[in-house]
Amino acid sequence: MEYNICFIAWFANNIRVGSTANNFGSGTINAFNKYVKENGPIQEQEDGDTKKNNIYGIIQGGLLCKGYSIGATGPTCNFFGGTANAIKNLKEDAGLTDDSSVVTLNIMKALMSMDYFDTSERALNIVQIQRYLNRNYEDYIGLRPCDGVYGSRTNKAMIYAIQAEEAMPITTANGNFGPSTKKCCPTLPFEYCTQKKYNNTNYSEDDLKKFTVLANMALYLNGYDVNFNNESLELNYLHEFQNAYAIPKNNKCDIVTWMSLLVSSGDPDRSAIACDCATIITEDNIDVLIDNGFKYIARYLSGSYLHTDENGIIILVSKALTTEEIQLLFKKGIRLFPIFQGSGNYVNYFTEEQAEIDAKKAVEAANDINLEFGAIIYFAVDCDVMDYQVTSHIVPYFKKLYYSFMSERGNKFRIGIYGTRNTCTRVCAEGYACSSFVSDMSTGYSGNLGFSIPKNWALDQFATTTIYNKDKSHKIDIDKDGFSGRYPGIFYEYNINSLMGYDSQKGGRIYVNMGNTSITVYREKTPNTPVVQVPMYLGHDKIGEIKPGDFYVRYNVTQIVKDTVHKVLYKDGDDVRMGYIEEYYYLNSNGEIVDSYIPDQKYFNYINYDPVTKKYKVVSEKEYQENGIIFTVNKPVPYFDGTECVGILKKGDKIKVTGSSYSIYGASRLWTIFVSHVYNKETDSFDEFNKFVSVGLELGCSKEDRALY
Numbered sequence: 001m002e003y004n005i006c007f008i009a010w011f012a013n014n015i016r017v018g019s020t021a022n023n024f025g026s027g028t029i030n031a032f033n034k035y036v037k038e039n040g041p042i043q044e045q046e047d048g049d050t051k052k053n054n055i056y057g058i059i060q061g062g063l064l065c066k067g068y069s070i071g072a073t074g075p076t077c078n079f080f081g082g083t084a085n086a087i088k089n090l091k092e093d094a095g096l097t098d099d100s101s102v103v104t105l106n107i108m109k110a111l112m113s114m115d116y117f118d119t120s121e122r123a124l125n126i127v128q129i130q131r132y133l134n135r136n137y138e139d140y141i142g143l144r145p146c147d148g149v150y151g152s153r154t155n156k157a158m159i160y161a162i163q164a165e166e167a168m169p170i171t172t173a174n175g176n177f178g179p180s181t182k183k184c185c186p187t188l189p190f191e192y193c194t195q196k197k198y199n200n201t202n203y204s205e206d207d208l209k210k211f212t213v214l215a216n217m218a219l220y221l222n223g224y225d226v227n228f229n230n231e232s233l234e235l236n237y238l239h240e241f242q243n244a245y246a247i248p249k250n251n252k253c254d255i256v257t258w259m260s261l262l263v264s265s266g267d268p269d270r271s272a273i274a275c276d277c278a279t280i281i282t283e284d285n286i287d288v289l290i291d292n293g294f295k296y297i298a299r300y301l302s303g304s305y306l307h308t309d310e311n312g313i314i315i316l317v318s319k320a321l322t323t324e325e326i327q328l329l330f331k332k333g334i335r336l337f338p339i340f341q342g343s344g345n346y347v348n349y350f351t352e353e354q355a356e357i358d359a360k361k362a363v364e365a366a367n368d369i370n371l372e373f374g375a376i377i378y379f380a381v382d383c384d385v386m387d388y389q390v391t392s393h394i395v396p397y398f399k400k401l402y403y404s405f406m407s408e409r410g411n412k413f414r415i416g417i418y419g420t421r422n423t424c425t426r427v428c429a430e431g432y433a434c435s436s437f438v439s440d441m442s443t444g445y446s447g448n449l450g451f452s453i454p455k456n457w458a459l460d461q462f463a464t465t466t467i468y469n470k471d472k473s474h475k476i477d478i479d480k481d482g483f484s485g486r487y488p489g490i491f492y493e494y495n496i497n498s499l500m501g502y503d504s505q506k507g508g509r510i511y512v513n514m515g516n517t518s519i520t521v522y523r524e525k526t527p528n529t530p531v532v533q534v535p536m537y538l539g540h541d542k543i544g545e546i547k548p549g550d551f552y553v554r555y556n557v558t559q560i561v562k563d564t565v566h567k568v569l570y571k572d573g574d575d576v577r578m579g580y581i582e583e584y585y586y587l588n589s590n591g592e593i594v595d596s597y598i599p600d601q602k603y604f605n606y607i608n609y610d611p612v613t614k615k616y617k618v619v620s621e622k623e624y625q626e627n628g629i630i631f632t633v634n635k636p637v638p639y640f641d642g643t644e645c646v647g648i649l650k651k652g653d654k655i656k657v658t659g660s661s662y663s664i665y666g667a668s669r670l671w672t673i674f675v676s677h678v679y680n681k682e683t684d685s686f687d688e689f690n691k692f693v694s695v696g697l698e699l700g701c702s703k704e705d706r707a708l709y
Contacts, residue, residue: 024109032105042103044084050392052077059083059103062111063090067123067147071387073446081391093120123148129217129228133157140164140173150221152449158218158262165210167197177263186211188233188253215253218261223452245453246460246484264421264440264448268463272480274298276339276461278305278319279476286332288469288476296489297329298337298437298459298481301365301377323369326490335489337437337459338371339418341380350381350393355400363405366413372490373412374576374698376458378437381419384445390426394419398432406638406645414576414698416458420447425454431636431648434698435487435574437461441479458487458574487574508553508569510604510671510695514616518545519598521572521579525565543579544572549616550701551604553671554581564596569671571701604695605629605657605673609709616703628658628676631708635699640672640692647691654679655693655708656686671695 035055036042042055057077060070063086071082084101091098091107098104103111130146133154140160144153156175163173166184186193190208197203203211209231215238217228224237233253242249245260247270260266276298281289289297300319307317321338329336340362343349362377371377379401385394401415416435417424424436436454439445441461453460460482468475513519523541546552546568553569564583569576583596607618608629619629633653638645649655656677675693677686696707 024112029105032108043079044081044101045079050078053079056083059111063087066090066111067145067149069149069387071391073152073386076386076388078388080388082387125220125228126150126154129221130154130157132217133161137161137164140170150450152446154221155262155449158214158221161214162211165207165214167199167201169198177259182255182259182267185255185258187255188212188215215258215261222261244455246482264443265462266440266482272482274459274481274483275478276337276459276481277476277478280319280322281325281329283328285469285474285476286328288467288474289334290332291469292467294334296335296337296459296481296483298339298378299325301338301340301362303341320365321369326369330491335491337378337489338366338375339378339380339437340365341382344380345382347383347385347389347393350397352396352400355397356404359401359404363413371413373578374414375490376414376416376435376487378416378418378435381417381423382439384442385420385423385447387422390423394423395427395430395432398427399430402432402638403645406640407643420445421451421453422447424457425451428454428456429636431638456486457484459483508555508671510551510673511554511601512551512604512607512616513546513548513600514602515598515600516548518547519581520545521568521570521577521581523579525580544570544577546570546581547702549703551695551697551706552701553697566596569697571697576698609703609706611709614703625659628656630654630656633707634709635696635707637694637696637699637707639675639694649693655689671697
């Protein structure tokens with residue numbers, strides 16, 4: 001085994017071997033074993049332990065040299081989640097069954113060696129790309145790592161390769177996608193190409209084939225299973241990428257697509273219909289937004305900022321939303337994305353204590369301006385966060401936010417996150433946020449470089465600019481934001497105190513629309529004051545529909561009022577809304593009105609969806625009472641003890657819902673079913689659970705995207 005002499009010497013010095021050598025000999029082995037005996041296993045630090053240790057730094061250095069991501073760009077001398085995952089991955093790649101983060105003697109030997117363990121197909125393919133870049137563009141990039149990891153150096157090498165193919169001089173090329181690179185970058189396929197090289201000569205067909213290879217490589221590095229050696233552009237994957245990034249799907253790799261592939265912000269000069277700003281929108285300046293075609297705006301729930309006025313005096317200006325502002329936005333057809341930012345521009349801000357403070361302030365501010373029920377509030381992480389800091393600071397902060405919203409804040413609003421790609425992806429994967437507002441304008445942030453955009457992104461911040469109205473009488477400084485359409489934003493006021501504010505003591509029931517037609521949902525019903533035995537009628541303002549196969553929550557009315565118009569909670573695109581539906585009267589044998597119904601509606605906990613056959617299985621009431629029904633968790637969902645959120649079920653968990661003395665009525669957002677048992681993998685049996693589990697309506701209500709199946 002060949003060893004890295006520098007690492008051996010550094011490690012030996014830190015465990016006090018005495019004289020150093022160029023191998024992992026008996027002295028080093030004895031010192032390692034003694035260190036473990038005196039200090040305990042070398043493994044992931046416990047929560048709250050932030051003490052640095054040079055040995056951790058050595059381990060991280062060894063991992064980085066072998067191409068494993070540790071969640072940071074260099075050794076930090078901490079052993080957090082990123083380093084722990086890297087150790088686990090190394091063990092898996094080495095063929096070990098041990099899935100712990102413990103660094104054993106043999107693992108330490110391997111880290112000190114020059115051996116390479118990551119043999120996954122993707123890693124080996126990335127190595128091929130890295131070797132291609134070294135082989136063809138060494139004069140521009142030198143020798144870059146061939147480690148199977150798509151990081152900042154490989155990303156920069158790709159841009160250098162484009163500059164080289166553009167015939168940009170080595171002394172001019174800088175690995176940045178600047179104005180000259182944009183100007184000369186050819187549009188693919190060939191028939192669309194009108195650009196010329198940096199030296200003003202025409203591109204040859206051979207030149208364009210090399211660009212095509214680079215485009216396919218960029219698609220592969222962004223996570224698409226492309227044949228990156230292909231000299232023809234793989235349009236099916238290009239379309240998938242363009243769709244995911246909400247850029248024009250136009251059968252060509254133009255400058256917008258090139259820059260989206262290689263720079264987190266994409267093309268900063270592209271147009272946008274969404275923006276965010278600190279300026280309060282009034283009757284005086286709203287025409288600035290309208291004249292520039294903006295239909296969506298992200299604004300702050302609270303806070304202020306420093307502003308230099310026309311006399312050069314620095315003043316403190318409020319940036320907080322007002323009721324008048326949101327009413328004006330809605331009147332003009334502009335939808336709203338609320339942001340909460342206490343500070344959030346340094347990592348140590350994010351503590352559990354601060355999360356509790358921020359949750360209280362955000363909900364109070366939202367209630368003050370009557371934000372629509374179910375609105376997503378985007379909490380800002382406005383700094384560059386290393387992966388290990390996401391583990392140590394950001395995830396615990398959002399976990400506390402989430403539990404506070406679910407348990408103490410009326411279950412009224414949802415949580416979104418503003419931050420880098422990696423930060424958003426990781427927090428949402430834990431289930432603590434449901435939508436991402438991506439800070440892609442920060443192209444140098446480690447959390448953006450080498451990471452794909454989150455799948456649930458709603459807004460994508462990519463450029464700062466100043467916009468004016470038509471007569472130049474008013475201006476607003478804004479950030480332009482890409483708009484995915486996955487979450488449409490808020491478009492009207494609808495103040496409901498909480499999900500517990502239903503129409504009666506009976507609560508809600510979860511139904512599945514098993515019919516062949518959609519159920520129309522309306523905004524309101526009339527009259528507003530219930531009258532005994534007098535039917536209520538729907539208003540005429542249709543706001544959505546419950547499609548066949550979708551599930552929804554239908555709220556009951558009192559025993560006294562026989563009302564066929566019922567409040568429902570339903571999924572509208574990627575939004576969750578409340579409205580009203582009309583049902584039929586249900587009469588008993590004496591002709592008395594006892595309830596209302598819609599044909600072909602089934603209780604959620606009497607049916608299951610099979611993703612293999614893509615069909616529902618309906619369980620009879622007798623079978624349900626005797627055997628229950630087993631659901632598999634498809635996305636992280638919270639569970640509750642009464643109204644208190646006490647945990648999160650993860651993807652892959654299995655739960656059993658059985659007939660019990662508990663009602664099917666829930667006590668949380670976005671509604672729950674009573675789960676009697678949860679599957680225990682170790683014993684291969686179901687343990688008693690007795691908790692209310694959210695059905696995850698906000699995550700998906702159709703057959704394909706539901707959280708429980």
